[in-house]
Amino acid sequence: MSKIILTGDRPTGRLHVGHYVGSLKGRVALQNSGIYDKIFIMIADAQALTDNAEQPEKVRQNIIEVALDYLSCGLDPRKSTLLIQSQIPELCELSFYYMNLVTVSRLQRNPTVKSEIQMRNFEASIPVGFFTYPISQAADITAFKATTVPVGEDQLPMIEQTKEIVRKFNSVYGDTLVEPDVLLPDNKACLRLPGIDGKAKMSKSLNNCIYLSDTEEDVRKKVMSMFTDPNHLQVSDPGRVEGNPVFIYLDAFCETDMFAEYLPDYANLDELKAHYTRGGLGDVKVKKFLNKVLQEVLSPIRARRKEWEQNIPAVYEILREGSLAAREVAAQTLSDVKNSMKINYFDDQALITEQAQKYAQ
Numbered sequence: 001m002s003k004i005i006l007t008g009d010r011p012t013g014r015l016h017v018g019h020y021v022g023s024l025k026g027r028v029a030l031q032n033s034g035i036y037d038k039i040f041i042m043i044a045d046a047q048a049l050t051d052n053a054e055q056p057e058k059v060r061q062n063i064i065e066v067a068l069d070y071l072s073c074g075l076d077p078r079k080s081t082l083l084i085q086s087q088i089p090e091l092c093e094l095s096f097y098y099m100n101l102v103t104v105s106r107l108q109r110n111p112t113v114k115s116e117i118q119m120r121n122f123e124a125s126i127p128v129g130f131f132t133y134p135i136s137q138a139a140d141i142t143a144f145k146a147t148t149v150p151v152g153e154d155q156l157p158m159i160e161q162t163k164e165i166v167r168k169f170n171s172v173y174g175d176t177l178v179e180p181d182v183l184l185p186d187n188k189a190c191l192r193l194p195g196i197d198g199k200a201k202m203s204k205s206l207n208n209c210i211y212l213s214d215t216e217e218d219v220r221k222k223v224m225s226m227f228t229d230p231n232h233l234q235v236s237d238p239g240r241v242e243g244n245p246v247f248i249y250l251d252a253f254c255e256t257d258m259f260a261e262y263l264p265d266y267a268n269l270d271e272l273k274a275h276y277t278r279g280g281l282g283d284v285k286v287k288k289f290l291n292k293v294l295q296e297v298l299s300p301i302r303a304r305r306k307e308w309e310q311n312i313p314a315v316y317e318i319l320r321e322g323s324l325a326a327r328e329v330a331a332q333t334l335s336d337v338k339n340s341m342k343i344n345y346f347d348d349q350a351l352i353t354e355q356a357q358k359y360a361q
Contacts, residue, residue: 001147001178002037002038002145002147003035003036003037003147003148004036004037004038004039004040004144004145004146004147004148005030005036005038005039005040005146005147005148005149005150005183006040006042006140006141006144006146006149006180007023007027007039007040007041007042007149007150007151008040008041008042008043008044008085008140009023009042009043009044009066010044010045010047010048011043011044011045011048011059011062011063011065011066012048012052012058012059012062012204013062013065013204014062014065014066014069014204014211014212014213015065015066015069015211015212016202016209016210016211016212017193017209017210017211017212017249017252017253017294017298018192018193018202018209019069019212020073020212020297020301021193021252021253022152022185022192022193023150023152024069024070024073024075025073026150026185027039027041027073027075027080027150028073028074028075030150030183031074031075031076031079031080032074032079036148038081038144039079039080039081040080040081040083040144040146040326040329041070041075041080041081041082041083042083042084042085042140042326043063043066043067043082043083043084043085043319044085044140045059045060045063045084045085045086046085046086046091046092046136047085047133047136047137048062049086049129050127050129050130050133050136051120051122051127051130053127053129063084063319064312064315064316065213067082067315067318067319068213068305068308068309068315069212069213069305070082071304071305071308071315071318072212072213072301072302072304072305072308073212073301073304074304077318077321077322081322081325081326082318082319082322083319083322083323083325083326084319084323085140087320087323087327088143088323088326088327088330089327090143090327090330090331090333090334091136091139091140091143091330092139093334094139094142094143094330094333094334094337095132095135095136095138095139097337097341098135098138098139098165098169099132099135101165101168101169101172102134102135102161102164102165106161106164107131107132107134107135110134110157110158110161111157112134112154112155112157112158113131113133113134113157115154116130116133117130117131133158134157134158134161134162135161135165137158137161137162138161138162138165138166141159141162141180142162142165142166142177142178142180142333143329143330143333143334144326144329144330144333145178145329145333146178146180147178147180147181148180148181148182148183149162149180149181149182149183150182150183150184150185151182151183151184152184152185152192153184154192156182159180159182162180163179163180165177166178166179166180167179169337169340173337173340173341174340176336176337176340177333177337193245193248193249193252194245194248195208195209195245196208196209196210196222196223196225196226196227196245197226197227198227198245210222210223210294212298212301212305213302213305214298215302216295216298216299216302219291219294219295219298220291220295223287223290223291223294224284224287224288224291226245226246226249226287226290227245228244228245228246228283228286228287229244229283232276232283235279235280235281235282236279236280237279238277238278238279239276239277239279239281239283240277241273241276241277246283246286246287246290247273247276247286249290249293249294250269250272250286250289250290250293251269253290253293253294253297254269254290254293256268256269258292258293258296259272262289262292262293263289263292272286272289335347
């Protein structure tokens with residue numbers, strides 16, 4: 001069996017450094033590993049519309065932003081298929097068939113759905129499209145016969161629901177769909193980064209993100225304004241590194257060899273943390289180091305983005321070609337599903353012949 005990955009993002013805003021450390025960096029590594037036969041990277045605009053139905057222009061404008069972020073981070077259209085979800089209508093039909101295999105109560109028990117509904121304050125006014133998001137995601141995964149889905153731990157209930165749908169379909173209609181495996185991040189640094197204000201999550205509305213497309217000066221200003229240990233008032237005060245956004249970012253982005261170039265007083269991050277913890281190390285010095293670390297990471301990304309920004313039509317062509325290629329795969333899966341469900345009336349010559357003989361008697 002081919003080894004196939006499906007992953008992607010909702011285009012509700014520019015991608016930030018949390019996306020990079022949490023998924024984009026890993027996707028590039030998977031793409032370049034040579035382990036996988038196909039990699040599908042989806043811009044999930046249809047899913048973004050489930051809670052942005054009245055803001056279609058927001059989703060529309062962010063398609064190109066996400067695509068530029070993908071390309072600037074190193075996703076290569078020669079190795080990965082970049083596609084737009086809404087351009088694959090077969091996904092909608094698959095979702096419709098899968099709805100018959102899932103109960104309302106099962107969707108209501110999905111922890112991820114419950115959490116997302118609470119976060120968006122939907123309460124009783126839940127858009128049906130958003131409520132059935134796990135079913136739509138199952139259609140995405142199975143349409144491309146994905147064997148592997150890279151996700152964070154918070155998305156595990158969604159993948160489990162996909163597995164349930166696959167098992168139910170195969171038990172009712174015969175072995176047709178591929179059950180995917182989960183690929184979790186391999187280190188804690190890949191967990192979701194907090195906002196620069198210390199909030200649990202980066203959010204465009206909270207203005208607490210460092211975006212991949214930020215200028216060098218924007219990054220510097222944001223780093224220097226970052227929340228740290230509120231009790232670390234003077235340089236001599238002992239400081240806490242646990243829960244301190246500056247050190248969380250250093251855990252995620254800092255490489256040991258960066259100390260030799262940017263902060264030679266310390267051999268590694270453990271030494272820096274020890275000094276901060278016992279006191280005698282100011283926040284400004286640590287933030288300046290973090291700024292240099294982030295600039296090193298983001299500089300090549302900014303350079304590649306500037307190149308792609310000069311050829312926007314080529315970016316749309318990459319998305320068009322990727323969507324066409326992806327649709328061919330999804331169309332074959334849909335055909336297999338309809339065959340298994342015995343709703344392939346016009347392609348089933350045995351059925352037509354059987355019925356003709358029946359009424360000829």
